[in-house]
Amino acid sequence: MANRSGTAQRPNGQTQGKICQFKLVLLGESAVGKSSLVLRFVKGQFHEYQESTIGAAFLTQTICLDDTTVKFEIWDTAGQERYHSLAPMYYRGAQAAIVVYDITNQDTFGRAKTWVKELQRQASPNIVIALAGNKQDLANKRLVEYEEAQTYADENGLLFMETSAKTAMNVNDIFLAIAKKLPKNEQNTGQTGSGQGRRLTEDNPDNKTVMNCCK
Amino acid sequence: MDNNQLPTKFDLIVIGTGLIESILSAAASRIGKTVLHIDSNDYYGCNWASFNLQTLHNFTVSKLETDNSDDDCLRIGNNLFDIKNFKTTWHFSDAQSNNPEETEISVTQEDLLAHSRRFNIDLVPKIHYARGDFVQLLISSNIARYVEYRSVSRVLTYLNGQLEVVPCSRSDVFANNKVSVIEKRMLMKLLTSLEKIEERLQDENQCKKSFFEFLKDERLSPSLIHYVLYAMARCENNDSVKQGIESTKRFLHSLGRFGKTPFLFSLYGSGETAQAFCRLSAVFGAIFALNQTSLKGLKTTDEKLTHILNGDQEIFAEQFVLGAQYAPQKFMKKLEIQQFISRAVFITDRSLLPSEQEHLTLLMFPPEEGKNLITIIEMGHLTGTCPKGFYLVHLTSKQISSPHEDFQHVVQKLFNHEDKEAPAILWSCYFSLPGIDNLDVCESLPENLFLCSGPDLDLDYDASIKKAKEIFIKMYPDLEFLPRAPDPEEIIIGDDHEAENKEEDKSV
Numbered sequence: 001m002a003n004r005s006g007t008a009q010r011p012n013g014q015t016q017g018k019i020c021q022f023k024l025v026l027l028g029e030s031a032v033g034k035s036s037l038v039l040r041f042v043k044g045q046f047h048e049y050q051e052s053t054i055g056a057a058f059l060t061q062t063i064c065l066d067d068t069t070v071k072f073e074i075w076d077t078a079g080q081e082r083y084h085s086l087a088p089m090y091y092r093g094a095q096a097a098i099v100v101y102d103i104t105n106q107d108t109f110g111r112a113k114t115w116v117k118e119l120q121r122q123a124s125p126n127i128v129i130a131l132a133g134n135k136q137d138l139a140n141k142r143l144v145e146y147e148e149a150q151t152y153a154d155e156n157g158l159l160f161m162e163t164s165a166k167t168a169m170n171v172n173d174i175f176l177a178i179a180k181k182l183p184k185n186e187q188n189t190g191q192t193g194s195g196q197g198r199r200l201t202e203d204n205p206d207n208k209t210v211m212n213c214c215k
Numbered sequence: 216m217d218n219n220q221l222p223t224k225f226d227l228i229v230i231g232t233g234l235i236e237s238i239l240s241a242a243a244s245r246i247g248k249t250v251l252h253i254d255s256n257d258y259y260g261c262n263w264a265s266f267n268l269q270t271l272h273n274f275t276v277s278k279l280e281t282d283n284s285d286d287d288c289l290r291i292g293n294n295l296f297d298i299k300n301f302k303t304t305w306h307f308s309d310a311q312s313n314n315p316e317e318t319e320i321s322v323t324q325e326d327l328l329a330h331s332r333r334f335n336i337d338l339v340p341k342i343h344y345a346r347g348d349f350v351q352l353l354i355s356s357n358i359a360r361y362v363e364y365r366s367v368s369r370v371l372t373y374l375n376g377q378l379e380v381v382p383c384s385r386s387d388v389f390a391n392n393k394v395s396v397i398e399k400r401m402l403m404k405l406l407t408s409l410e411k412i413e414e415r416l417q418d419e420n421q422c423k424k425s426f427f428e429f430l431k432d433e434r435l436s437p438s439l440i441h442y443v444l445y446a447m448a449r450c451e452n453n454d455s456v457k458q459g460i461e462s463t464k465r466f467l468h469s470l471g472r473f474g475k476t477p478f479l480f481s482l483y484g485s486g487e488t489a490q491a492f493c494r495l496s497a498v499f500g501a502i503f504a505l506n507q508t509s510l511k512g513l514k515t516t517d518e519k520l521t522h523i524l525n526g527d528q529e530i531f532a533e534q535f536v537l538g539a540q541y542a543p544q545k546f547m548k549k550l551e552i553q554q555f556i557s558r559a560v561f562i563t564d565r566s567l568l569p570s571e572q573e574h575l576t577l578l579m580f581p582p583e584e585g586k587n588l589i590t591i592i593e594m595g596h597l598t599g600t601c602p603k604g605f606y607l608v609h610l611t612s613k614q615i616s617s618p619h620e621d622f623q624h625v626v627q628k629l630f631n632h633e634d635k636e637a638p639a640i641l642w643s644c645y646f647s648l649p650g651i652d653n654l655d656v657c658e659s660l661p662e663n664l665f666l667c668s669g670p671d672l673d674l675d676y677d678a679s680i681k682k683a684k685e686i687f688i689k690m691y692p693d694l695e696f697l698p699r700a701p702d703p704e705e706i707i708i709g710d711d712h713e714a715e716n717k718e719e720d721k722s723v
Contacts (some may be wrong), residue, residue: 055361056703057357057361057494057703058497078494079497079502080494083219083502083505084505085506086506087493088259088483088490089361089362092599093363121332151313179290196363196365196597196598196599197365198365199360199363200359200364200473200479201359202354
């Protein structure tokens with residue numbers, strides 16, 4: 001559970017500053033490189049023929065921002081988007097989303113816009129959304145213009161970057177930009193997600209739970 | 216687009232995303248089986264689903280396309296398990312005409328519909344015992360990572376014409392000012408010595424009497440009998456002492472683990488649970504496809520199913536799991552639905568028993584006037600099932616005549632129009648669910664076809680977990696049922712994993 005790593009991941013072992021935890025969901029058409037972006041960010045790896053991430057409910061990674069440690073709990077679609085079968089529970093309590101498209105494929109950009117709309121309908125109203133035009137290393141085969149995506153992002157209040165999971169370009173940066181934009185208030189320092197509920201664990205002593213109401 | 220073509224060979228095909236089907240899907244994926252999981256609906260959960268207000272208001276029973284496909288296939292689907300007597304009503308005119316001077320009710324139908332997506336209204340709301348099999352399974356399988364829960368914060372009963380908080384814990388019992396000191400001692404004595412009492416009853420051969428008679432013989436006062444019989448044991452008057460003691464023990468056993476009562480509710484509604492199992496299944500490689508409206512039939516050879524016809528595709532598998540509503544008519548000839556579940560859902564403007572904090576309430580409304588015991592769950596916005604300022608009230612009971620008639624007395628007593636303190640019903644929804652849970656009567660099922668029953672009357676999912684396990688053991692006798700999934704920190708994605716993946720026979 002989240003509190004297992006707790007403060008231990010701070011690079012110099014110091015415990016000052018607060019830890020904020022956020023659920024981030026990835027969206028986008030199959031094969032645009034969602035899992036590759038996560039693996040680059042979390043493990044620093046890239047595999048040309050990345051198989052789907054079997055067994056990973058979500059992955060975690062932390063970023064240090066001044067005196068705050070931002071811990072991302074990153075959810076991948078597990079392929080459920082392929083036949084338009086992503087469950088509503090996927091968006092529950094998500095505070096951030098990265099909508100990914102492939103700059104060499106115009107259809108995936110169209111689908112990305114649909115995902116943004118879906119998020120605006122389904123997800124929490126304060127969700128921070130970033131648009132990632134992935135596969136920037138294939139810019140010579142580009143079919144989606146940078147300016148077109150930038151204009152769309154501006155109109156919809158989205159963060160936008162072109163990324164490459166292969167070369168690592170802008171991968172850390174896009175997560176960092178999201179981390180900067182997320183509200184780092186009391187509420188997100190809890191370890192139990194949205195603050196309205198709790199995750200169940202074997203020993204859940206009552207004093208550990210966060211039962212604050214959020215609004 | 217070619218994109219919508221599914222792969223055509225699997226170990227297991229699951230049709231229907233009800234809870235039991237979803238558990239089986241997850242369990243099979245978890246042990247490395249290739250799974251295709253499909254549903255004809257465009258939502259997860261079948262009769263276990265949750266809907267937003269707009270969708271539920273316009274709910275219609277979905278039908279599979281019935282084109283004339285070839286006769287030698289077994290057509291998928293039957294109508295035995297359809298939701299019946301579905302009726303929704305807006306009550307704004309009633310509320311306003313009866314409260315002419317109350318200008319506060321300025322909410323309109325449009326306001327509620329504008330917040331439609333903030334509602335997650337369960338077809339079948341479920342509450343879980345904190346130490347029940349379901350919660351244990353969530354934790355042991357690590358599915359608990361996907362869903363959040365909220366404790367039921369109070370248990371109420373209806374006694375002498377008013378709502379009362381049922382003391383759950385020892386401290387509650389002693390803090391309660393409705394029962395005398397002597398009663399408190401009697402209650403504690405009873406609750407702490409149930410094991411001994413059980414043994415004694417067996418020796419005295421008294422197991423046949425009803426729990427109600429037993430409590431009277433123990434000389435408990437009427438209010439104590441009421442608390443124990445209805446609220447803790449959730450018994451009807453003629454339920455046996457064995458059953459009563461069993462369920463009281465269950466209640467007590469789950470106390471003190473999470474929150475003040477023994478009960479938990481899943482944040483954003485009960486429909487999340489099936490989705491969580493589906494997600495686990497997907498995380499371990501299952502392919503999901505909802506909205507498969509051209510699901511046609513099953514093909515058999517020598518008493519075994521071989522494949523399904525989905526649109527123009529033939530998809531093969533070794534085993535098949537179907538939600539009962541997808542079972543071909545041929546197997547269901549002897550099945551008669553004798554028991555229905557009466558359901559009602561209300562959107563109200565305030566709590567049944569207002570208090571400083573927002574409560575998640577379980578109210579066991581005792582059987583009276585020839586009606587059955589009614590389970591009432593009231594949830595506010597902290598459960599993620601309705602917008603702030605409103606409450607959702609779910610009523611469930613064994614059907615006698617119709618949902619309307621079965622709940623009429625409760626509506627009169629708790630939502631009385633003339634009583635300004637009482638909550639006003641702004642919207643109501645009534646329906647009947649088929650309550651069959653025994654599919655043993657199904658005839659001549661192919662040996663590799665397994666049927667899953669729909670929702671039952673139980674408060675929780677424990678019986679459903681048991682059924683899922685039974686089917687799993689039949690399919691995969693020697694394999695582990697939902698072993699613990701790894702934590703994110705334990706996942707190693709490196710060369711080893713890559714090599715492993717290459718070895719796997721991926722039939723895409």
